[in-house]
Amino acid sequence: MHFDLQPVLKGELIELRPLRADDFDALYKVASDPLIWEQHPERNRYREEVFRRLFQESLASGGALVAINSETEEVIGSSRFHAYDERLSQIEIGWTFLARSFWGGEFNGEMKRLMLGHAFKFVESVFFVIGEENIRSQRAMERIGGRRVGTRTDANGRTNFIYRISRLEFENKLSSCGQAEQR
16 A cells, blocks of 8 residues: 555644645744754754755655644644655654644644554554654653654764654554543
């Protein structure tokens, strides 16, 4: 089965759709906040020339999605599918960021649930690579059921943690959340 790396995914709070070249201004408006990047290995991504490189890489990746607030229809962030391996039945989700006004759970949680739900139609495992100093993203990953399974050093010598969520873990997490809501 073909993995669609740029689906349109709709939730109650956000819609994810393929990133387009004309999204630059709206997405840079979000990314220009230095506090978004303060724990990220590339802390200067708020600078336009640095973000422009990331944006071009995202477009070229063929897996980038832009996050839109369903209520206001404003661009609030982005994420990306990467490194799909059909043989190993795995993919990576990463390069995720949201405007700070959408931090704290619901929006990030829904974005991850939408992306994970889509991914698990095709793979058994999803991986996330998170910078060693990015405590905020590590905690968010653990809240959605991610388990740290290793480390990886990037091309710049920085240590990153690797988190994994399996299809079964995701389904169990969804089931337990549904049961808690019914109580």
